[in-house]
Every structure is written in structure tokens, then in C-alpha cells.
Amino acid sequence: QSVLTQPPSASGTPGQRVTISCSGSSSNIGSNYVYWYQQLPGTAPKLLIYRNNQRPSGVPDRFSGSKSGTSASLAISGLRSEDEADYYCAAWDDSLQVVFGGGTKLTVL
């Protein structure tokens, strides 16, 4: 069981906006940065959002992150077929470890 809680699946149609939630606690999300990773099938994860809401160079502005209290969200607007992937949230925990969410499989219908 993962320390951070994500829904196992999410879906949307092309052009829609979808959000993926990530729930934690005061020792991780509540006091540290949240990161989001995108893992396309058969590939290594890729940093999608860092420090709650920052996008690395090359990540489209369709992807956005937010954090409130002990929860965080990843929003994808203008959904595209190539966004179909697994998405993971992560954070540093004050128990001196990196914790991941269990991952959310996004399906573009």
C-alpha cells in the first residue's frame, strides 16, 4: 500500500480536462514539494511537474499542478491521445524517504 493515495484509473475524451488527485499527510505533501511523473507504455518515467506546479522545459502548458494542504492534483487540459499513460505523484517525507503514489492509469477514450 502506497503512502500517497491516487485513484487507480482516470479517463476522458480528446479535448476534455481531466484531473488526477494525490492524497498524503502532513509529513509529506503537507510540508514538502509534490512531483508528478508521466510514464508512457514501455518507457522510463518522465518528470512532468516539479515543486508543486512548475513545468520542466518542453512540457506543454496543458499540464498543470496544484497543492492544497495535504493533497495535490494534476490537471490535463485539451486531452490528447498521446497523454494516455500512467501518472505518479511523489514527495519527500519527513521520515527521510521519498514516497510515491500507487499510480493512475489515464485512458483517452
Place this chain on the structure above:
Amino acid sequence: QVQLQESGPGLVKPSETLSLTCTVSGYSISSGYYWGWIRQPPGKGLEWIGSIYHSGSTYYNPSLKSRVTISVDTSKNQFSLKLSSVTAADTAVYYCARDGEQLGEFDYWGQGTLVTVSS
């Protein structure tokens, strides 16, 4: 362009020690940042194993700490993972990654290597 490449045996026997090396190019480990190992069992999610600073300072996943050693060789621009007393539950794709300016901020990843634990 920072690149990482994992190397090591793809098959390890139960009770033995899994050993992997990550070779970094395009960036000198001595320049800074933490460097981490993450694994992913087939069909499952990501699990952080541990991270090491260029000075040798380490953080480990508490659930694996008794079996894990991560070390760094700045002269070869490599860092390594040893996981002892492996079982079938340790079968996974193992990734190395640069753990950026903040721990948990894995900004560059290797392609991953599948390690199977089987007799």
C-alpha cells in the same frame, strides 16, 4: 545532455546479492545533486530504493534499508546499488535517476534494466 545507463546481471538467484551500476554522462557527479535508484515490479508502481550525494551521504527506503547499499565512484562518474538476500519479490525494472535540487525531484532517468530473481 545528462544521460544515465544502468548495467548489471539480468538474472540473480534467490538469497544472492543484486548488483547494478549506473554510468552518468553529460554531467559530473562531483558537481552536486543526489543520485537515486527506483524500481518497478512488473505491472506495478514505482518504489524508491534510496539516493546518494556525491560526498557519499545516503538516504534509504526504511523497508529496504537492512539489505541496501548505495555507493558512488566519482572517478568513474558512476553510482551503484547492492541489494542483498534477494527473493522473487525483488524482481523488477530498476531505474537510476538524478535526484535533482530537491530529494524526490528525479529529472533525468536511465532507461531501466529488468532484474529477475529466479533459480
